[in-house]
Amino acid sequence: MICPYCEYGRIFKAKIRDCDKKIYICEECDTVWEEQINDETGVGFDRYMKEIGMRGSWDELEILL
Numbered sequence: 001m002i003c004p005y006c007e008y009g010r011i012f013k014a015k016i017r018d019c020d021k022k023i024y025i026c027e028e029c030d031t032v033w034e035e036q037i038n039d040e041t042g043v044g045f046d047r048y049m050k051e052i053g054m055r056g057s058w059d060e061l062e063i064l065l
């Protein structure tokens, strides 16, 4: 699936290693979604990760494809 924000990057499913949450993330603009992927529900990766107490690094993700 192609990201509705940048209309360029692919969206991957990923697991956050330390808290078992699953998210979707765009490889290009780092927009994150928890469930429904559309152009209104995305959140910036840094902001999303900080809100749940993470550092906001890609190292904290395990890409599931």
Ligand SMILES: [Zn+2]
Binding pocket: 003, 004, 005, 006, 007, 008, 009, 026, 027, 028, 029, 030, 031
């Ligand atoms: Zn994107």
